[in-house]
Amino acid sequence: MQLFLNQLFNGIEMGAVYAAVALALVLVFRTTGLFNFAQGEMAMLSTFVTWQIAQAAPILVAIIAGMALSFVGGALVERTLIRPMEQKGNPLGTVIITIGLFIALNALCQLIWPPSRAQSEPFSMPRPWPTRGTIEIAGAQLKWFTVWLVAILLLECLALYVLLQRTKLGLSLRALSSNQESSRLVGINVGTMLMVGWGLAAAVGSLAGALLASRSNQFDVSLMQFILAYAFAAAALGGMDSPLGAVIAGFIVGIAEAMAVTYVDAVEGIPIVVPLLLIFFVLLLRPEGMFGRKVVQRV
Amino acid sequence: MSDQTVTPPNPEGALTVAAPVRSKPTATAAFAVLVMAAALVLPFVHDKPEDLRLLSLGFIMGIGAMGLNVLTGYTGQISIGHAAFYGIGAYITANLIIEQNLTVLATLPIAIAVTAAFGALVGLPALRVKGPALALVTLGLAILVPTLLLKYGSNKGVALWKPKRRHLASPVDSLTDGQWKYLVPLVALIVVYVLTKSLVNSRAGRSLIAVRDQEVAAATAGVNVTGAKIASFAISAAYCGLAGSLSVLVRGQADASSALSYFQLSIYFLVAVVVGGAATVAGPILGGMLVQYLDDKAPEWSGNKVGMAPFILGAVLVAIVYLLPGGLLGGLRQLVARLRRPPSAPDPSPNHTPATSEVQP
Numbered sequence: 001m002q003l004f005l006n007q008l009f010n011g012i013e014m015g016a017v018y019a020a021v022a023l024a025l026v027l028v029f030r031t032t033g034l035f036n037f038a039q040g041e042m043a044m045l046s047t048f049v050t051w052q053i054a055q056a057a058p059i060l061v062a063i064i065a066g067m068a069l070s071f072v073g074g075a076l077v078e079r080t081l082i083r084p085m086e087q088k089g090n091p092l093g094t095v096i097i098t099i100g101l102f103i104a105l106n107a108l109c110q111l112i113w114p115p116s117r118a119q120s121e122p123f124s125m126p127r128p129w130p131t132r133g134t135i136e137i138a139g140a141q142l143k144w145f146t147v148w149l150v151a152i153l154l155l156e157c158l159a160l161y162v163l164l165q166r167t168k169l170g171l172s173l174r175a176l177s178s179n180q181e182s183s184r185l186v187g188i189n190v191g192t193m194l195m196v197g198w199g200l201a202a203a204v205g206s207l208a209g210a211l212l213a214s215r216s217n218q219f220d221v222s223l224m225q226f227i228l229a230y231a232f233a234a235a236a237l238g239g240m241d242s243p244l245g246a247v248i249a250g251f252i253v254g255i256a257e258a259m260a261v262t263y264v265d266a267v268e269g270i271p272i273v274v275p276l277l278l279i280f281f282v283l284l285l286r287p288e289g290m291f292g293r294k295v296v297q298r299v
Numbered sequence: 300m301s302d303q304t305v306t307p308p309n310p311e312g313a314l315t316v317a318a319p320v321r322s323k324p325t326a327t328a329a330f331a332v333l334v335m336a337a338a339l340v341l342p343f344v345h346d347k348p349e350d351l352r353l354l355s356l357g358f359i360m361g362i363g364a365m366g367l368n369v370l371t372g373y374t375g376q377i378s379i380g381h382a383a384f385y386g387i388g389a390y391i392t393a394n395l396i397i398e399q400n401l402t403v404l405a406t407l408p409i410a411i412a413v414t415a416a417f418g419a420l421v422g423l424p425a426l427r428v429k430g431p432a433l434a435l436v437t438l439g440l441a442i443l444v445p446t447l448l449l450k451y452g453s454n455k456g457v458a459l460w461k462p463k464r465r466h467l468a469s470p471v472d473s474l475t476d477g478q479w480k481y482l483v484p485l486v487a488l489i490v491v492y493v494l495t496k497s498l499v500n501s502r503a504g505r506s507l508i509a510v511r512d513q514e515v516a517a518a519t520a521g522v523n524v525t526g527a528k529i530a531s532f533a534i535s536a537a538y539c540g541l542a543g544s545l546s547v548l549v550r551g552q553a554d555a556s557s558a559l560s561y562f563q564l565s566i567y568f569l570v571a572v573v574v575g576g577a578a579t580v581a582g583p584i585l586g587g588m589l590v591q592y593l594d595d596k597a598p599e600w601s602g603n604k605v606g607m608a609p610f611i612l613g614a615v616l617v618a619i620v621y622l623l624p625g626g627l628l629g630g631l632r633q634l635v636a637r638l639r640r641p642p643s644a645p646d647p648s649p650n651h652t653p654a655t656s657e658v659q660p
Contacts, residue, residue, distance in 0.1 A: 106606075
């Protein structure tokens with residue numbers, strides 16, 4: 001029981017991170033219909049930027065500034081790199097652009113913040129909350145870190161919910177994900193909304209990166225390396241266009257991973273297999289995921 | 300009305316039609332034969348092992364890229380996981396050599412057959428998912444294969460299989476090891492090139508292209524879409540499997556220790572296809588050799604500064620997609636077409652009077 005609970009708490013902790021990155025993927029998919037393979041590396045770059053600001057400012061200020069800068073950065077990426085390719089009607093081209101970004105952003109981080117520097121001065125993200133230690137539940141240890149992480153994620157979800165469901169901007173964004181052509185006809189500025197969608201995704205990713213980085217004593221450019229696979233699994237499982245689905249599925253993936261590595265011998269030592277198999281089965285059996293909209297194509 | 304549309308309104312208009320974009324088939328074929336002959340002679344005039352090795356690795360990258368090109372360039376299915384097939388090919392060859400004492404050449408057909416079957420199996424999901432979702436599935440494949448090989452295929456937790464040197468040595472007395480390891484991949488490349496060339500010009504090749512351009516229309520016209528997709532997956536997997544097998548000969552080992560290097564190789568194949576020219580037969584060879592060359596030399600050029608080489612690679616990838624959508628070969632063809640255009644057509648010079656001399660030769 002103790003082992004089970006401990007693993008459950010671990011799963012919830014990682015699940016919160018997967019959920020946050022999956023949320024970013026979903027925000028991009030809803031607006032542009034793209035899988036952004038560079039989402040993880042964009043979040044990683046944001047994390048380094050946040051770290052740099054945190055050297056001179058309180059961590060909360062740094063996180064908010066990092067999110068704001070990421071919003072601008074994400075919007076710029078959409079405007080300068082993604083949209084021109086979309087307008088050429090070249091889907092292969094856009095996938096390759098996001099892969100090129102993936103490689104280039106990772107390398108850019110290593111150029112600006114060389115890994116060799118970490119030996120003398122490790123990249124260590126301060127925690128945005130003071131509480132340390134654990135709560136004991138039935139002999140198992142629940143970290144305060146986990147509690148805070150989940151609380152912040154839920155807060156973020158609430159904010160996004162209000163934004164999407166209760167504001168005019170949110171209405172436009174939802175209209176866009178439903179039908180771009182019709183949105184344009186009713187006077188929605190589609191271009192701006194696409195940039196807002198990418199910006200929001202980048203900001204959400206930035207927060208996820210900062211929280212993930214503060215989880216351990218130091219972080220490096222491999223911060224998001226495998227997280228992306230888990231986040232894609234969560235996004236696919238929840239339905240690529242459902243933010244709620246992404247969050248729920250994020251926790252499911254986190255808990256499934258923690259349980260599988262503990263109780264299934266076949267995946268011992270290779271946890272990465274869990275999300276990948278999940279992706280395969282979801283896409284094969286139910287491509288629209290748990291909460292996704294089934295796409296009906298008119299020919 | 301119909302008469303007028305058929306007859307050009309002014310007789311000079313007929314002459315401004317640009318020359319065919321493609322160069323004459325005979326000229327291209329002659330050029331290809333010339334390049335092949337030069338490549339075959341090279342190891343005997345320039346017997347420097349490190350140069351031959353780099354070229355040989357370039358050929359192997361070219362074979363893999365040609366495989367991905369059949370799938371991505373011609374059939375329009377994106378894969379960022381073809382290193383998985385490469386890895387399986389390498390694993391099969393290395394293990395058959397170590398455990399069954401086979402020669403490298405004898406393992407090739409086995410590796411090709413197994414990877415083709417595996418490719419067809421992976422092609423099945425492609426019938427349901429397409430576009431970016433398919434890219435995601437294949438990305439998972441590139442990470443799964445080395446991970447599973449590491450856990451289940453390795454001995455004592457080391458995913459590195461090294462056949463003995465003598466098993467990889469040249470069996471022909473008159474050839475040095477360096478020449479042998481250069482010539483085998485080269486001959487394989489030529490065979491694959493000829494096969495691909497005849498595939499894309501055949502009925503089967505045209506049905507692949509039809510599936511890429513308009514799946515529904517292709518089905519309506521009687522193309523077996525399911526068959527075309529699965530076949531194209533199998534063919535592309537077989538090419539990559541062959542590339543992996545040959546890599547054991549040149550690198551002397553099969554390595555599944557890092558999932559990241561598999562991801563990187565998959566991206567290299569894609570880069571090679573896009574940079575060389577998707578949906579051209581020779582483009583991926585050009586692209587593959589260039590990628591291999593850059594991979595080898597870039598760390599040196601950037602003064603071994605961590606991150607510079609991949610940064611350049613990523614930036615070049617983005618730039619090529621924008622500036623040369625047809626890749627290097629596509630750009631080259633455009634250039635040739637522009638040079639060949641009859642001088643009367645594009646010349647906007649003011650003192651250029653209507654070209655009577657060209658109208659009446």
